[in-house]
Each structure stands twice: as structure tokens, then as C-alpha cells.
Amino acid sequence: MCVFMLYQYKKINYRGRFAPSPTGGLHMGSLVSACASFLDAKASQGEWLIRMEDIDPPREQAGATEEILRALEAHHLSTCSEIIFQSKRSHRYISAIKQLWQQGDVYSCRCSSKQIKVLRKECLYCPCRDQSIIECMGEWHENILDELDQLGGALRLRVDELAESQIVFEDRHYGVISKNVAKEVGDFIIRRSDGLFAYQLAVVVDDAWQGITDVVRGADLLDVTPRQIFLQKKLGLPTPRYRHVPLVYDEQGNKLSKQHFAPVLDNALALDNLRVACRYLNIKLEDPQSIEDLLSQAVDAWVK
Numbered sequence: 552m553c554v555f556m557l558y559q560y561k562k563i564n565y566r567g568r569f570a571p572s573p574t575g576g577l578h579m580g581s582l583v584s585a586c587a588s589f590l591d592a593k594a595s596q597g598e599w600l601i602r603m604e605d606i607d608p609p610r611e612q613a614g615a616t617e618e619i620l621r622a623l624e625a626h627h628l629s630t631c632s633e634i635i636f637q638s639k640r641s642h643r644y645i646s647a648i649k650q651l652w653q654q655g656d657v658y659s660c661r662c663s664s665k666q667i668k669v670l671r672k673e674c675l676y677c678p679c680r681d682q683s684i685i686e687c688m689g690e691w692h693e694n695i696l697d698e699l700d701q702l703g704g705a706l707r708l709r710v711d712e713l714a715e716s717q718i719v720f721e722d723r724h725y726g727v728i729s730k731n732v733a734k735e736v737g738d739f740i741i742r743r744s745d746g747l748f749a750y751q752l753a754v755v756v757d758d759a760w761q762g763i764t765d766v767v768r769g770a771d772l773l774d775v776t777p778r779q780i781f782l783q784k785k786l787g788l789p790t791p792r793y794r795h796v797p798l799v800y801d802e803q804g805n806k807l808s809k810q811h812f813a814p815v816l817d818n819a820l821a822l823d824n825l826r827v828a829c830r831y832l833n834i835k836l837e838d839p840q841s842i843e844d845l846l847s848q849a850v851d852a853w854v855k
């Protein structure tokens with residue numbers, strides 16, 4: 552039986568979320584994603600939550616969490632429930648690893664991604680799969696991850712070439728997506744060699760725990776969605792509906808993202824920022840005079 556059967560949140564028809572990583576302040580690209588998931592939730596009379604994905608300290612920027620939360624508030628994108636912080640949820644991720652470990656679905660791997668790439672080119676599996684340190688460590692016990700850390704290595708999820716690795720889902724924007732996770736991705740990391748939990752694990756555990764029914768986010772994550780669905784199936788968790796929103800680009804053709812130094816939004820210009828975000832989402836507005844007016848027009852337009 553799946554360990555997450557008891558959701559923290561009551562079941563409802565629609566619950567969406569915006570899940571930023573605090574690697575910098577809110578920029579136009581992330582405002583577009585936040586607006587899309589917010590409008591989709593409101594247009595469905597659903598709930599909308601904010602989840603801070605702060606599980607990767609080396610990539611994070613001091614003060615970014617507070618900056619993002621202030622910006623969302625300034626743009627009136629307010630959460631329906633308490634904000635959860637992934638940095639405080641290690642116990643949940645450990646429970647998921649325990650389940651996968653007991654099912655024989657994970658192994659410890661010391662190969663670099665470069666080595667794995669070479670092996671995969673030759674259609675070979677990583678040798679760590681067969682010399683499983685995990686089997687030698689015996690039954691799951693409390694200190695097992697610390698012991699594993701002393702030996703070094705990441706935890707990988709086995710993705711065997713079986714029918715279950717063919718993932719097909721219908722994205723609400725991009726239509727039917729089909730991907731063979733065994734062939735196109737292979738065994739992927741759920742806990743990194745530096746002891747940090749991988750995004751793929753944390754996002755799957757938290758979407759289920761929060762009872763998220765609809766994930767609306769940027770199209771840069773379309774590619775990793777089959778991996779997340781595969782992991783949901785391994786953990787016996789439900790699969791939410793997905794809607795990926797086309798990315799936005801600046802005049803030079805660069806994706807509006809932190810990597811391309813998209814400027815952090817000025818909260819004093821919230822109404823203008825939201826106008827621009829709506830333009831990127833192809834939402835036509837009739838000269839809104841306030842943020843409330845804009846959001847209410849945008850929700851109506853989203854329904855149509």
C-alpha cells in the first residue's frame with residue numbers, strides 16, 4: 552500500500568499550485584507561469600497554493616524566498632492555504648525512498664553522468680545496478696541514508712524496459728505526449744550524491760501530499776513530466792492533469808529565465824507587469840484600472 556494514502560489536504564475537484572525555486576527574484580517568465588496556474592485554478596473555482604521548492608541550497612540566492620513571496624503578494628496572487636517549504640519536508644522524501652527501497656526499485660550509483668551517457672550510448676546498464684550496495688546493507692533502518700552517504704553515490708530509480716516505462720499522457724496544451732522513460736531517460740536520480748533530494752522526487756511527493764489535481768507550469772518541464780508520472784506509478788500515487796504553458800522569449804530570442812538574466816520585476820509596477828503577463832498568455836483585457844479588475848477580467852477570459 553502506498554505510504555501517502557492519507558493526504559494532508561481534503562480532496563476537491565481542483566487544486567493547483569505555483570512552485571518556485573528561490574534561485575532569484577520573480578521575473579516575467581515566472582510571473583507568466585504563476586498567472587497561468589492561478590487563472591486556471593480560479594476559472595475552475597478551485598484552490599491555488601504556493602509551495603517553495605527550496606531543496607537545492609547551492610543554487611539558491613539569499614533572500615530570494617522572501618522576495619518571491621513579496622512579489623506574489625504585490626501582484627495579488629495569494630495562496631488559499633499555508634505555504635509549504637520543501638526544506639522542511641525531508642521526512643516525507645525519506646518515507647518515499649524507504650518505500651522504493653523496500654520494493655527493490657532503487658540502487659546506489661557512483662558513476663558520473665558522463666559515464667552513464669557513454670554506457671547508454673552503447674545500450675548498457677550502469678554496473679552499479681548489479682553490485683547493489685543496498686542489498687548488502689540489509690533491511691531498511693533509520694541511519695541507512697547516512698551510511699550510504701559515507702560510501703558515496705547517488706540513489707537511482709530503476710527504469711526497466713518493460714511496458715510500464717512507456718508513459719502516455721494528455722497535456723492540456725500540447726496534447727498527447729508519449730515517452731519511453733527506459734529508452735529515452737534511463738535510471739534517474741532521486742537522491743543526489745551530495746545528499747540532497749532530487750527535484751523529481753520532491754515534486755512528486757508534494758503534489759500528491761497536497762492533493763494537487765492540476766499542474767500548470769512552464770513548457771520547460773514538459774520533458775521531465777513522463778519521469779514524474781513513472782515515479783508516481785512506482786509510489787502508487789495519483790497522476791494530476793498537466794497543462795504546460797509555452798515559454799516566453801525576449802526580443803533577442805532568449806527565454807525569459809534566471810539563466811538568461813531576465814530582470815526581477817518591480818512590485819510598484821504590478822498592474823503593468825500583469826498586463827504584460829496576460830499579453831504573453833494571449834488574454835485580451837479591456838483597459839483594467841486595478842489589479843482586482845485585471846484578475847477578474849483575466850479569469851473570465853481564461854474560461855472562454
Ligand code: GLU
Binds near residue numbers: 570571604
Ligand atoms: N521549482 C521548479 C522551478 O522553479 C518548478 C517545479 C514545478 O512547477 O513542477 O522551475
